[in-house]
Amino acid sequence: MQSSSTASPEMRPAIVLAEFANVDALLSAAEKVRKAGYKKFDCYSPFPVHGLDAAMGEKQSPLGWIVGVMALIGGSGAVLMQGWMSAIDYPLIISGKPLFSFEAFVPIIFELTVLLSAFGAVFGMFALNRLPSLYHPIFNSDRFRAATDDGFFVGIESEDSKFNVEDVKRFFTAAGATNVEVVEEEVE
Amino acid sequence: MSSAYADQKNVPIDAPLVLGDPTFGDITESVGVITETKAPVMWFLLVGFFASLAAVLGGSVGYLFWEGTGIWGLNVPVAWGWAIVNFVWWVGIGHAGTLISAILFLFRQRWRTAINRFAEAMTIFAIICALVFPMIHVGRVWVVYWTMPFPNQMGMWPNFRSPLLWDVFAVSTYFTVSLLFWYVGLIPDLATLRDRATTKVRKVMLGIFALGWRGSNKQWKHYERAYLILAALATPLVLSVHSVVSFDFAVSQLPGWHTTIFPPYFVAGAIFSGFAMVMTLAIVARKIYHLEHIITINHLDVMNKIMLATSLMVGYAYSCEFFVAWYSGNEFEQFAFINRATGPYAWAYWIMITCNVFIPQFLWSQRVRRSIPIMFVITIFINIGMWFERFVIVVSSLANDFLPSSWGYFTPTVWDVLTYVGTFGLFFTLFLIFLRFLPMVAISEVKGVLPAAKPTHHGHGGDDSHMAKVTAGNS
Numbered sequence: 001m002q003s004s005s006t007a008s009p010e011m012r013p014a015i016v017l018a019e020f021a022n023v024d025a026l027l028s029a030a031e032k033v034r035k036a037g038y039k040k041f042d043c044y045s046p047f048p049v050h051g052l053d054a055a056m057g058e059k060q061s062p063l064g065w066i067v068g069v070m071a072l073i074g075g076s077g078a079v080l081m082q083g084w085m086s087a088i089d090y091p092l093i094i095s096g097k098p099l100f101s102f103e104a105f106v107p108i109i110f111e112l113t114v115l116l117s118a119f120g121a122v123f124g125m126f127a128l129n130r131l132p133s134l135y136h137p138i139f140n141s142d143r144f145r146a147a148t149d150d151g152f153f154v155g156i157e158s159e160d161s162k163f164n165v166e167d168v169k170r171f172f173t174a175a176g177a178t179n180v181e182v183v184e185e186e187v188e
Numbered sequence: 189m190s191s192a193y194a195d196q197k198n199v200p201i202d203a204p205l206v207l208g209d210p211t212f213g214d215i216t217e218s219v220g221v222i223t224e225t226k227a228p229v230m231w232f233l234l235v236g237f238f239a240s241l242a243a244v245l246g247g248s249v250g251y252l253f254w255e256g257t258g259i260w261g262l263n264v265p266v267a268w269g270w271a272i273v274n275f276v277w278w279v280g281i282g283h284a285g286t287l288i289s290a291i292l293f294l295f296r297q298r299w300r301t302a303i304n305r306f307a308e309a310m311t312i313f314a315i316i317c318a319l320v321f322p323m324i325h326v327g328r329v330w331v332v333y334w335t336m337p338f339p340n341q342m343g344m345w346p347n348f349r350s351p352l353l354w355d356v357f358a359v360s361t362y363f364t365v366s367l368l369f370w371y372v373g374l375i376p377d378l379a380t381l382r383d384r385a386t387t388k389v390r391k392v393m394l395g396i397f398a399l400g401w402r403g404s405n406k407q408w409k410h411y412e413r414a415y416l417i418l419a420a421l422a423t424p425l426v427l428s429v430h431s432v433v434s435f436d437f438a439v440s441q442l443p444g445w446h447t448t449i450f451p452p453y454f455v456a457g458a459i460f461s462g463f464a465m466v467m468t469l470a471i472v473a474r475k476i477y478h479l480e481h482i483i484t485i486n487h488l489d490v491m492n493k494i495m496l497a498t499s500l501m502v503g504y505a506y507s508c509e510f511f512v513a514w515y516s517g518n519e520f521e522q523f524a525f526i527n528r529a530t531g532p533y534a535w536a537y538w539i540m541i542t543c544n545v546f547i548p549q550f551l552w553s554q555r556v557r558r559s560i561p562i563m564f565v566i567t568i569f570i571n572i573g574m575w576f577e578r579f580v581i582v583v584s585s586l587a588n589d590f591l592p593s594s595w596g597y598f599t600p601t602v603w604d605v606l607t608y609v610g611t612f613g614l615f616f617t618l619f620l621i622f623l624r625f626l627p628m629v630a631i632s633e634v635k636g637v638l639p640a641a642k643p644t645h646h647g648h649g650g651d652d653s654h655m656a657k658v659t660a661g662n663s
Contacts, residue, residue, distance in 0.1 A: 022640065023640065023641060023642070023643050024643055024644055027643050030405075042404040042405060042406050043404065043405040044402060044403050044404050044405070045403055045405065045408070046212060046216075046376075046380070046403060046631075046632055046635055047376075047632045047633070047635040047636040047641060048405075048408040048409075048411070048412050048632075048636065049405070049408075049641070049643070050642070050643060051643055052405045052408075053405065053409055056405060058405065058406065058409055060409075060413075061409050061410045061412075061413040063410055063413040063414055063417065064413065064417065067417050081337065082348045085337060085345035085346075085348065086345065086347075086348050086349070089343075089345065090343065090344060090345040092345075092347060094347060094349045094350075095349075097349065101349060104348060104349040105348055107351075107354040107357070107358065107428070107432050107435070108348060108353075108354060108357045110424075110428055111354075111357040111358050111361040111425075111428070111432075112357070112361070114361060114365065114421050114424070114425045114428075115361045115364060115365065117417070117421050118364070118365045118368055118369075118418060118421050118422075119368075121368075121414045121417040121418050121421065122368045122371075122372055122414060122418070124414070125372070125410045125411060125413070125414035126399070128410040129406075129407045129410050129411065131375075131399040131400060131401070131407075132396075132399035132400050133399075133400040134395060134396070134399075134400045135400070136400060136402060138402060139402075145383035145384075146383075147383075147402065147403045148216075148376065148379045148380040148382075148383045148401075148403050148632075149212065149213055149216045149380060149383065149384070150211060150212035150213040150216065150635075
């Protein structure tokens with residue numbers, strides 16, 4: 001945040017953040033940003049908005065593949081673990097059954113498949129979303145607090161090759177933003 | 189369901205999911221403010237009361253560790269008593285939370301948003317209470333970690349062919365996955381509270397637990413996928429957990445336990461009792477915290493219908509057991525069931541039948557389903573009845589098995605009672621802490637079912653902001 005003290009660090013624009021009135025305005029804005037050729041942008045809303053992925057041109061999340069791999073590790077790991085422990089390392093005869101009695105292993109195979117898949121889903125989602133990341137320049141905006149309450153925002157980031165503060169501001173105003181602000185961050 | 193009532197007058201065929209046409213901000217406010225303002229005096233009194241009960245649990249468990257399981261009423265032939273009954277009962281209660289959060293999510297029952305957070309919290313605390321019992325029941329509690337396959341100097345591994353070990357894996361997986369599911373659901377709401385926070389402590393604590401959530405669509409994309417996958421994983425998981433719990437009994441050879449109907453019968457019973465507990469809690473909490481517009485009477489009505497349906501399933505299972513016992517031609521099996529209904533534990537059996545089968549029949553009446561006091565009383569009866577179901581299964585089967593010379597009669601001691609009552613202290617203390625410090629309604633999900641959340645010019649997806657669409661799906 002900008003500070004008036006003399007030691008205030010040098011600031012530079014990080015994101016141009018535009019606020020929109022409702023879901024419809026957000027969707028049409030997202031579509032306009034994509035069609036205008038901006039690449040590094042994101043939309044912000046208090047709940048997932050249906051149709052926004054298509055409007056933004058977002059690809060499907062690859063999370064399913066991560067979970068699939070984890071499920072295979074969990075399931076095959078459970079077979080190997082139980083087989084090796086019960087039939088090789090510590091052979092224990094129970095009711096005269098074969099040592100590798102896989103039928104009895106099914107419940108734990110299932111449980112470990114689910115457990116590792118769930119780890120994959122949660123921690124894979126964290127990794128894809130870069131969570132936890134407690135700092136982000138967008139939090140320098142006070143208005144942005146509404147993004148988790150009732151605000152709908154589109155932000156174009158300074159890393160975008162077409163980024164130019166004045167152009168983006170004009171663009172957003174033309175797209176029907178109710179408020180446009182430049183969010184700054186410290187120059188490192 | 190609801191379409192059957194379409195021509196009746198006062199049925200909310202198109203009742204909105206959230207009453208009073210609130211804005212997004214109103215939802216944030218009405219849920220968020222509960223965690224931000226000073227707790228009512230009643231809250232402190234309740235926490236004081238239940239924390240004392242939890243201390244009773246601590247004391248009983250401490251004495252158990254000192255003295256051994258002999259302080260309970262257990263003895264041969266009834267070597268599994270209240271501890272196992274309580275374990276099965278508490279785990280069963282947990283099942284409704286997962287059903288609401290996962291199965292209803294997959295079936296696109298969007299009315300669940302009002303109650304899922306609440307029910308998931310109940311699940312987690314119920315599993316904590318459940319887990320207390322098998323752990324303290326093992327006798328030598330200091331070696332309870334031997335149930336885990338870890339390398340050790342004795343060169344031993346656990347016996348993977350034992351249903352009891354399956355149970356260790358099933359319940360611990362269930363707890364872990366439920367906790368993850370709950371936390372993932374909480375992240376956007378913690379971010380909401382973080383952005384409303386006014387004190388330094390709240391900002392820092394909520395900031396850490398919200399993980400830096402920004403509500404960006406690129407985050408929502410992965411988040412929604414993760415939520416869907418977790419729901420898809422939790423659905424078979426919840427069905428498996430009580431199935432595995434039932435294997436503890438069904439895999440044995442005891443008449444009354446050794447039946448193939450147990451897995452589905454246990455799952456139905458679990459959902460039945462869990463819904464009763466969700467209702468008991470929700471009826472009180474919505475009143476105290478003024479959430480009647482979010483957890484509406486329509487929600488309670490739908491939940492009552494689920495209770496009625498699961499009551500019928502449980503009733504069917506009770507009669508099916510008798511039929512199979514007769515049809516099997518096995519006289520031990522036949523005796524086990526006739527003895528349940530007419531033998532020394534007949535009183536428990538008829539409490540079970542009355543509470544679980546007879547009393548829920550009142551729910552056929554729409555007036556009953558929409559009357560808060562009556563449904564509250566019914567849920568209490570169901571909670572009691574389902575405890576007795578487990579008591580009947582566990583104790584009556586063990587007390588009168590094959591040889592009359594080895595029969596016995598189980599009577600609980602004061603320590604059985606105090607331990608059980610103590611778990612209520614633990615459960616409600618945790619629940620009250622949850623109500624006070626965390627958003628008890630899934631804020632972002634409720635916003636997602638408001639009419640204003642639905643884009644008007646993008647033609648995909650129906651309007652799910654009304655009860656009618658939601659319930660018409662299963663008619």
